Amino acid sequence: MDKIVENTETDLNEILRIRREKLEALKQEGRNPFDITRFDREYTAKEILDNFDSLQNKEVSLAGRIMAKRIMGKASFCHIQDGLDRIQLYVRIDELGEDTYSEFRKYDIGDIVGVTGFPFITRMGEKSIRVKSIVLLTKSLQVLPEKFHGLKDMDLRYRQRYVDLIVNPDVKSVFITRANIMKAIREFMHSLGYLEVETPVLHNQATNANARPFATYHNTLNIDMYLRIELELHLKRLIVGGLDKIFEIGKVFRNEGMDTRHNPEFTLMELYEAYADMYTMMERAEQIFCYIADNVSGTRKIDYQGQIINVEAPWRRLTMIEAVKEYSGVDFDSFTLDDAAARAAAKKHNVRIEKHWNWGMILNAFFEEYAEKNLIQPTFIYQYPIEISPLAKRNKEKPHLTERFEFFVLGNEMGNAFSELNDPVDQRERLIAQAKSKFGEYDFTIDDDFINALEVGMPPTGGMGLGLERMIMLFTNSTSIRDVMFFPTMKPESNG
């Protein structure tokens, strides 16, 4: 331990060494900035800039991080930045006195200061503060990235998000928008009378969904546990319990590959409404997107990478069979449930399939191969095949299809909804069928307590899951899921 500290201290380059020496000198004089516990600031930079006329020439106090510094002999300018904005300081030796002014000259970019002074406008027309007093609140011992180019290295930006946030203003605005979206969603759900609930993250079984879970271990109970991959089964238990309109927003964890649209942990929102169905959920999806558009973006026509995405309701609705017919020319209605004909069509149209796949699975493969990428504007795809939809009610007229939809924006899945299956006998059979067709390296178990809940009785219910990062990507014009998460999953850096 001591050795590590010693090494880092002796390896310091000149810049870092000088900053530590400056801090040491302050400590010697009994003026250690880290001893200061508070600074009473009356205004943020943004408040001063927004209310400049009424504050001009009145004394104000504010605080922030020094971002730029221009020393010109007996007067200097610098910019300080706080949570939302930055403002220029004008510092004169005849206002601070020689001692304080020479201290100020030693401040570094990155240091945090508290200031009192008077708002005024410079000769060049910039709203500024003429400083009356200034105090060093925090000494920065590291060097911030260059003022003009900022921090560009994506690796460093993700690993040191705190630096990214300081020097790249757009980053902060993405996360402010993210927070506003989360707030808007909750507002909207509350306005409809939904109750926000929380269910366990640690699960006993890796149930439901096709994703592989992260496994962990409980020492005292002496059992394996799994980080959740969905919220669904607990939320439906609450519907059984009589909480008729509920939603949860929480992290789920999927032990799979990573790319610009997948992070191992991500934020899932699920909502359930008793006495409602899939069509209610279509309405909810449209309402949620329009509410966010109105309250966060200010328009229902969202500019995403030069494309205009119109979230205005109603969205286009296509059955999966219609979508496949439109984008591949193959009509699955003309050979309903004929596995051999489906396989022949797959071969003819170069759709990769597994040997054991049947008509429904091949229909889904056609959809993913031909249709999905074309669904740029918000589009509902409904009537999913039953084999891949173990939690959705059957369609009454076509029992091989289900009352399930997903909706797509920019060619990406954004949400998944059902008229929830509440028949406990059918549910058990369908979960067993799914378990049998599964041949992974982990055991797929049936959640018997969930079946028991359905036996107690769940009302007809509509439910939906939304991947919130993908939605946030749309509203923040972001091309990678990592850009809308503060700390995306990263491999540890190699230590050589």
Added chain:
RNA sequence: GGGACAUUAGCUCAGGCGGUAGAGCACUUGACUUUUAAUCAAGGUGUCCGGAGUUCGAGUCUCCGAUGUCUCACCA
């Protein structure tokens, strides 16, 4: 998992055919009382991602590895 590309000073980046490592910002010293990528003068700054190899000599060429970006595959 496959492919392409990247990794050089704290940051952003140059480094032609293999010959002792470069710029700007930042930093230090000095000048400058309305500057704003301040300016002017002088100065210091390195595990060239790691390891091995070829060579008299490797930031540069070869191989192995690490991390990242993009992309394809897999995966709701």
